[in-house]
Amino acid sequence: MREAVLDNGIRVLTERRPDVRSVAVGVWIAQGSAHETPESGGVSHLMEHLVFKGTGRRTAHEIALSLESLGGSLDAYTTREHTSYQAHVLDEHLPVALDVLADLVLHPRLDASDLELEKDVVIEEIAGVEDTPDDMVFDLHGAKFWNGHAYGQPILGTRETVRAFEIDDFRSLHSDRYQGRNIVLGCVGNIEHDDVVSQLMELFGGVGAGCTSPEIEEPADTISGRNSVVRDAAQAHLVISHATPSFADPVRNALILISGAFGGGMSSRLFQRIREELALAYSVYAFQSFYSKAGMAGVYVGTRPEASEKALEGILFEYGKLCEHGVTGEELEQAKGHAKGRSILAMESTGARLLRLVGFTLRGEPYRDLDESLARIEAVTLDEVNSACQRFYNPADQYTLTLGPA
Incomplete structure (x- = not known):
């Protein structure tokens, strides 16, 4: 394992595996559902959706096609404490994967019309959880068990919070949280550390350091x-x-x-x-x-x-x-x-x-x-x-x- 820290605070971690022909690469942002208020519940997850709707350089279809056309994959997920964007490609396609990840993470267009469409997609996702009781029971359990703490908030948010979002909520979130001190980049596969760092400096070096995400409060109590x-x-x-x-x-x-x-x-x-x-x-x-x-x-x-x-x-x-x-x-x-x-x-x-x-x-x-x-x-x-x-x-x-x- 090798590590580097860019001037803007972005941490870069690599592991060389010369025995494989693939590379797994990901970006982690210190922003998840536990950073949200009850009124902003689901904003981190909906942001994860919105970045795939397009950038200044790529449409949503071009983002999807960029790695799929190479046999690779592009995915994202939101947790209680982080949002992650990941790609898996052949080693020869690492520059493309890094460019796509940097583009969608750093330069999403965050358009109001896209938001209105994606609200419906997330509400369908919420409905899917409601129709999957062995998933839904964990959300219901957590909401009670954590006794008002943000760990008990559903990652997807609720229909009410999702419907209430406006595009400025996401522009503010992006400018506040998608900054250097909140970003970790990882890369594993048939790579060279210095080469990866050089590419990342070019793609991510212009990001401001920003302020770190606020620390999550400790739960005061849980229930029995x-x-x-x-x-x-x-x-x-x-x-x-x-x-x-x-x-x-x-x-x-x-x-x-x-x-x-x-x-x-x-x-x-x-x-x-x-x-x-x-x-x-x-x-x-x-x-x-x-x-x-x-x-x-x-x-x-x-x-x-x-x-x-x-x-x-x-x-x-x-x-x-x-x-x-x-x-x-x-x-x-x-x-x-x-x-x-x-x-x-x-x-x-x-x-x-x-x-x-x-x-x-x-x-x-x-x-x-x-x-x-x-x-x-x-x-x-x-x-x-x-x-x-x-x-x-x-x-x-x-x-x-x-x-x-x-």
Whole structure:
């Protein structure tokens, strides 16, 4: 890994992989849904859409065609804390990919007529989430669980906030946040670091340094207990969770291993108990989400409505066992093997390597090579894991939201 910082504060990270013929490259902006107010909810995501509508040099069709015509791809996404634009191309087409990314990120035309059209597209996207209950339940759960904090706001916004936006909202957002100190650039593949930096200096060097995005506030509190949202559906969807520290806390590795043993695959406790033994669900899994100021660890299950209480009872029973007795040494070793194996296998993808490379900088952590990361997983002790089980998996402290029929 090599790193450079341009004069305007843009951080550039590269990893050379001469054994491949492709390049994954991306731009990350420190602007996500957690930077928004309730009134501006969804502005970061809609901005992500708008930049693809055209620039001073390219129409929307020309942007789409620029890399697709070369066999490459161009994509974007918005998270709680960042917006990202990424391309995947053959190594010989890297200059084109960098030029396209710079053009759409730095020079979007941000036209009022485009905004009105794209509002309808995002509202269709919101409708798609509403028609996908195993997605919608997470938005509903987060809105309650985070108790008014911006982490609970839907990334897409709402119909009301999207309809209310005006084009000046996006021009202001672009001029404030799409600036050097808020930009991280990453590139992985068959590249030369100095060549990449030289191209980026030409394309991004004229961007002002600007001011860093405001720091996200720490959540004051989360809730426990239970809520239900009534909706006609063939299944009931349940999300159960507990707050955790942020991604900077060392307990993160223990929580990842617990999640793997508890509900990370077909051999996990929840899969074996809830699906294989009790036949209460097709989909049941544990998850964890870590942000800069907080996180959560939890479980999702989708089940027939008449079985939802039994499924919840069974899951909370497993929570109780985990809290009281922890995991076994054998389960911990299996979870470590699973986590390390997935980490190693992911390294065969330039896209996964790019996410890993940039992730350290986005989290404010020093870069660690794969062996160092694997050693950190291996170093987690059974005492650390079982202490985290007691701290975060007490069934009485969880928050559960159910979406489904009454």
